[in-house]
Amino acid sequence: MKTIFQKIADGEIPAKIVYQDDTCVAIHDINPQAPTHVLLFPTKPIPRIAEAEDADAQILSHLMLTAPKVAKLCGLDDGFRIVINNGLIAGETVPHLHIHILGGRQLHWPPG
Numbered sequence: 802m803k804t805i806f807q808k809i810a811d812g813e814i815p816a817k818i819v820y821q822d823d824t825c826v827a828i829h830d831i832n833p834q835a836p837t838h839v840l841l842f843p844t845k846p847i848p849r850i851a852e853a854e855d856a857d858a859q860i861l862s863h864l865m866l867t868a869p870k871v872a873k874l875c876g877l878d879d880g881f882r883i884v885i886n887n888g889l890i891a892g893e894t895v896p897h898l899h900i901h902i903l904g905g906r907q908l909h910w911p912p913g
């Protein structure tokens with residue numbers, strides 16, 4: 802069964818797409834936790850970072866290199882935070898690896 806992010810990548814569910822290439826998609830989060838809250842995910846449905854494999858190294862490096870480019874596209878010139886929730890205890894709700902890109906306000910530490 803497809804994840805919600807696969808359906809978005811395949812155009813079956815609408816989303817506000819910020820960026821897309823052959824490897825990944827970035828969309829605005831439906832329930833933003835900051836003025837800018839974007840989700841960057843690979844088109845390959847890796848369930849979560851703990852289940853990524855050595856063979857996924859190119860995808861992971863692409864995501865990490867793309868995240869700052871997406872932040873720049875969103876105008877987050879003052880800074881941004883990237884977050885990956887892994888597992889229920891961390892708040893993961895969609896089992897398709899994604900990077901949260903948050904910015905547009907002062908972000909606090911430690912996170913909740």
Ligand code: 5GP
Nearest residue numbers: 805816828829830831832886892893894895
């Ligand atoms: P997680 O909790 O797994 O780290 O993050 C999942 C994120 O996906 C949440 O921030 C949630 O608001 C977002 N989300 C869930 N369903 C949808 C959807 O259908 N469209 C969009 N754009 N975001 C979604």
